[in-house]
Amino acid sequence: MKILMVYPEFPDTFWSFKHALKFVHKKAGAPPLGLLTVAAMLPAAWQKRLVDLNVTKLTPADLAWADYVFISGMTVQRESARMVITRCKEAGVKIVAGGPLFTMEHDLFPEVDHFVLNEAELTLQPFLSDLANGHAQRIYTTTEYPDIQNTPVPLWRLADLKHYESISIQFSRGCPFNCDFCNVTLLLGHRPRLKTAIQIIAELDDIYALGWRKGVFFVDDNFIGNKKQLKTELLPALIEWRKDKVGMSFNTEVSINLADDPELLDLMVQAGFNTVFVGIETPNVDSLVECNKSQNKGRDLVESVKVLQRAGLQVQGGFIVGFDNDTSTIFQQQIDFIQKSGIVTAMVGLLQAPPGTHLYQRLKREGRLVKDISGDNMDGSTNIIPRMGLASLREGYRKILAQIYSPKSYTDRVITFLREYQPPRAKVHWEPQYVLALGRSIYRLGILSVERVHYWRLFFWTLFRRPRLFPLAITLTIYGFHFRQVVKLHVI
Numbered sequence: 451m452k453i454l455m456v457y458p459e460f461p462d463t464f465w466s467f468k469h470a471l472k473f474v475h476k477k478a479g480a481p482p483l484g485l486l487t488v489a490a491m492l493p494a495a496w497q498k499r500l501v502d503l504n505v506t507k508l509t510p511a512d513l514a515w516a517d518y519v520f521i522s523g524m525t526v527q528r529e530s531a532r533m534v535i536t537r538c539k540e541a542g543v544k545i546v547a548g549g550p551l552f553t554m555e556h557d558l559f560p561e562v563d564h565f566v567l568n569e570a571e572l573t574l575q576p577f578l579s580d581l582a583n584g585h586a587q588r589i590y591t592t593t594e595y596p597d598i599q600n601t602p603v604p605l606w607r608l609a610d611l612k613h614y615e616s617i618s619i620q621f622s623r624g625c626p627f628n629c630d631f632c633n634v635t636l637l638l639g640h641r642p643r644l645k646t647a648i649q650i651i652a653e654l655d656d657i658y659a660l661g662w663r664k665g666v667f668f669v670d671d672n673f674i675g676n677k678k679q680l681k682t683e684l685l686p687a688l689i690e691w692r693k694d695k696v697g698m699s700f701n702t703e704v705s706i707n708l709a710d711d712p713e714l715l716d717l718m719v720q721a722g723f724n725t726v727f728v729g730i731e732t733p734n735v736d737s738l739v740e741c742n743k744s745q746n747k748g749r750d751l752v753e754s755v756k757v758l759q760r761a762g763l764q765v766q767g768g769f770i771v772g773f774d775n776d777t778s779t780i781f782q783q784q785i786d787f788i789q790k791s792g793i794v795t796a797m798v799g800l801l802q803a804p805p806g807t808h809l810y811q812r813l814k815r816e817g818r819l820v821k822d823i824s825g826d827n828m829d830g831s832t833n834i835i836p837r838m839g840l841a842s843l844r845e846g847y848r849k850i851l852a853q854i855y856s857p858k859s860y861t862d863r864v865i866t867f868l869r870e871y872q873p874p875r876a877k878v879h880w881e882p883q884y885v886l887a888l889g890r891s892i893y894r895l896g897i898l899s900v901e902r903v904h905y906w907r908l909f910f911w912t913l914f915r916r917p918r919l920f921p922l923a924i925t926l927t928i929y930g931f932h933f934r935q936v937v938k939l940h941v942i
């Protein structure tokens with residue numbers, strides 16, 4: 451059997467990093483972990499290939515080769531997924547679809563032959579058995595959550611790693627919290643399910659053996675969902691593993707209560723984590739109560755962010771406007787908070803209600819849902835009727851993004867962050883691409899750009915005040931360029 455795994459293209463969004471990746475001559479952020487994991491669950495004797503449309507094209511020869519196309523994706527990849535499906539139909543190749551897009555919207559894809567939905571650890575085997583017996587069904591689904599200690603090591607070798615800037619691995623699924631707008635617990639449950647430290651070390655060994663030395667993204671919904679296991683098993687194992695390695699910095703997603711646990715924080719930094727994404731959402735306490743974000747309440751959020759930065763973690767943050775408790779002052783409040791916190795990568799979105807969430811159910815009862823969500827929470831769209839009125843919300847949203855991603859505010863924020871940040875000592879891995887990226891940044895942002903004054907302001911500030919952080923400052927300048935392009939494209 452010949453299986454072609456196809457990953458649809460991401461549009462030009464905040465997280466695509468398309469404009470930044472050009473500086474390091476990379477084509478995409480990370481290879482598609484879902485498809486590579488599914489590939490490892492297929493019979494070893496089957497032939498498998500990956501076509502990630504973010505790094506290459508799907509050719510007629512690819513389709514002619516395949517017996518089946520296995521397609522994955524998120525809602526934001528819907529349009530590209532539709533094109534792939536049309537081409538498969540034209541070429542007469544059967545399609546098996548899975549992953550978040552299809553798990554949530556399979557009824558919108560009548561052309562797909564088989565849906566293997568939810569987590570493949572439970573739904574793939576029944577499909578494969580039925581296929582072998584000649585009576586494969588159209589839909590395989592489950593309401594259970596599998597034990598991921600049986601999940602195999604993903605087949606990273608199918609991906610052409612030279613095109614990517616990062617690589618994803620997964621330690622846990624699920625989140626213990628209950629934020630009313632989030633669909634993670636719906637998709638993956640409340641009780642964090644964990645892999646063993648042995649599994650993770652085997653995965654890292656595999657990646658390292660492939661020659662990978664750059665960043666590794668632990669794509670957990672909340673990496674600190676089970677602190678005890680982290681402290682006693684995984685983090686000590688990672689610290690040991692790292693001793694004879696170069697490069698391989700880690701980043702992940704955590705809740706803000708990491709700031710309350712100095713021991714855990716210290717172990718994470720020792721283990722090689724240097725960046726965390728945190729759902730901050732809002733400085734408005736009434737809105738935190740409204741959305742049931744209990745872990746963010748009763749604390750000085752700016753101070754909690756600084757605790758993480760001082761310990762050696764760059765903090766990226768998610769922010770939301772449009773809660774019922776938000777008034778016209780929220781926009782300036784968010785701007786002030788973001789600038790003060792030194793959260794350089796600030797993902798600000800309008801409140802959206804993903805189907806099935808508590809928020810969705812409440813707004814449905816109140817007759818305040820309007821359409822489907824776009825899948826990109828930074829395109830200025832929403833599926834809800836906000837209490838403050840859509841026009842005021844959009845106007846305020848535009849104001850936030852225009853302000854925080856203006857070259858001046860952005861550079862000020864990077865400096866605020868670099869003042870606070872205490873980077874851990876790590877064995878640095880240098881790539882020629884990084885030196886070339888510096889050259890490209892000087893040319894594009896320091897010479898050609900009308901905003902060059904801010905480029906040189908940060909360049910010299912860092913060289914004189916925090917020289918060790920110079921490479922990070924250049925990276926963040928390049929990110930800023932990307933964010934400005936995306937904000938201009940979608941919002942302003």
Ligand code: B12
Nearest residue numbers: 463465466483484520522524525548549550566569570669
């Ligand atoms: C890592 C990640 C990212 C990375 C992606 C990097 C990459 N290229 O892989 C980044 C940071 C870029 C990202 C961005 C976004 N993300 Co994201 N992301 C995740 C996260 C945390 C992990 C994904 C992952 O790798 N999981 C591990 C693998 C093993 O799981 P999996 O892909 O689900 O695959 C399993 C099954 O789904 C199934 N499966 C998957 N594909 C297939 C295919 C077949 C054929 C079969 C049989 C089975 C199958 O089998 C696998 C094993 O069980 C998930 C949450 C989560 N825990 O899944 C959110 C998630 C996927 N993201 C989500 C969203 C909304 C976004 C953004 C839109 C956010 C935003 N604000 O803009 C952006 C969009 C991306 C963009 N470029 O514009 C949503 C998607 C919801 C949806 N319906 O689409 C999720 C589910 C989070 C959530 N709260 O709901 N994201």
